[in-house]
Amino acid sequence: MRTAEAIAAIPMHHGLVLAAILFALGMIGILARRNLVFILMSIEIMLNAAGLAFVVAGARWEQADGQVMLIFILAVAAAEVSVGLALLLLLYRRFQTLDADAVSKMRG
Amino acid sequence: MEITFYLSAAIAIATTLMVITVSNATHALLYLIVSLLAVAIVFFVLGAPFAAALEIIIYAGAIMVLFVFVMMMLNLGKAAAAREQGWLNPGIWTGPGVLAALLLAELAYIFAQGGDTPWGTAAVTAKEVGIALFGPYLLGVELASLLLLAGLVGACHLGWNQVGIETGHEEERGHENG
Numbered sequence: 001m002r003t004a005e006a007i008a009a010i011p012m013h014h015g016l017v018l019a020a021i022l023f024a025l026g027m028i029g030i031l032a033r034r035n036l037v038f039i040l041m042s043i044e045i046m047l048n049a050a051g052l053a054f055v056v057a058g059a060r061w062e063q064a065d066g067q068v069m070l071i072f073i074l075a076v077a078a079a080e081v082s083v084g085l086a087l088l089l090l091l092y093r094r095f096q097t098l099d100a101d102a103v104s105k106m107r108g
Numbered sequence: 109m110e111i112t113f114y115l116s117a118a119i120a121i122a123t124t125l126m127v128i129t130v131s132n133a134t135h136a137l138l139y140l141i142v143s144l145l146a147v148a149i150v151f152f153v154l155g156a157p158f159a160a161a162l163e164i165i166i167y168a169g170a171i172m173v174l175f176v177f178v179m180m181m182l183n184l185g186k187a188a189a190a191r192e193q194g195w196l197n198p199g200i201w202t203g204p205g206v207l208a209a210l211l212l213a214e215l216a217y218i219f220a221q222g223g224d225t226p227w228g229t230a231a232v233t234a235k236e237v238g239i240a241l242f243g244p245y246l247l248g249v250e251l252a253s254l255l256l257l258a259g260l261v262g263a264c265h266l267g268w269n270q271v272g273i274e275t276g277h278e279e280e281r282g283h284e285n286g
Contacts, residue, residue: 029128064240075252079259086266
C-alpha cells in the first residue's frame with residue numbers, strides 16, 4: 001500500500017513546516033486566551049507539534065529514536081494534563097471562574 | 109499518498125486554528141480531537157504507524173477524555189464565552205502578528221534556500237521502536253514512570269485538598285446560617 005516512491009515524494013521540510021505552524025498556533029492560543037481550559041489545550045497543541053517534529057526527523061533518517069521521543073512526550077503530556085486539570089478544578093471551586101487573570105495576585 | 113499528507117496537514121492546521129479562535133470550550137475540544145486525528149494520519153503517511161496508533165490511543169483517547177470529563181464537570185455558561193470573545197479583539201494583536209509573519213517569511217526563505225532533501229523509504233515499525241525504547245532509552249523509560257507516578261500523586265493530592273476545602277466551606281456556611 002505504501003510504496004517507497006510515495007514516501008520519498010514528501011520533502012522533510014514540509015513536515016517541519018507543519019510542526020512549526022502547529023506550534024505557533026498553540027503559542028498564539030496561550031498568548032491570546034485567558035481561559036485556563038484553552039491555555040491547557042494550547043499547551044497540548046505545542047507538545048503535539050514538538051512530537052510531530054521528532055517523528056518527521058525520525059522518518060527522515062529511518063531511525064526509531066523519533067518515535068521513542070514521541071512516547072516520552074506523551075508521558076510528559078499525560079502527567080502535565082492530569083496535574084493541570086486537578087489545579088483547574090481546585091481553582092474553579094475556590095474562585096468560581098476560569099479566568100487566568102483572576103488568580104494573578106498571590107495572597108490577595 | 110502525498111495528497112494524503114497535504115490534506116491531513118491542512119485539516120490539522122484548520123482545526124487547530126478553530127481551537128484557538130472558537131469561544132465555546134466544548135467545541136474547541138472537539139476541534140482539538142479532530143486535529144490530533146489529522147496529525148495521526150500525518151504520522152502514518154510519514155512511515156510511523158506505531159506513533160500514529162499511540163497518538164490516537166493516548167492523545168485522542170485518554171487525554172482528551174480527561175478534558176471532556178472536566179468540561180462536563182465545570183459546565184461553563186454563556187458568560188464565559190462572551191468574556192473570551194472580548195479577548196480576541198483584532199486591535200490588540202495586529203502589530204505582533206505582522207512581526208511574527210515577517211519571522212515566518214524568513215523561516216520559509218531559509219527552507220527554500222537549502223532544505224530540499226528527499227528522505228528515506230522504509231517505515232519504522234513498532235518492533236524497532238520497542239527495541240530502541242528498552243535498549244539505549246531504558247533510563248528514559250524509568251524516568252517517565254517516575255514522572256507519571258509524580259503526576260498521579262500530585263493530582264490525587266490536589267483532588268483530596270479540594271474535597272477538604274469544599275466540605276470545610278460548607279461547614280462554615282452551615283454554622284453561619286445556623
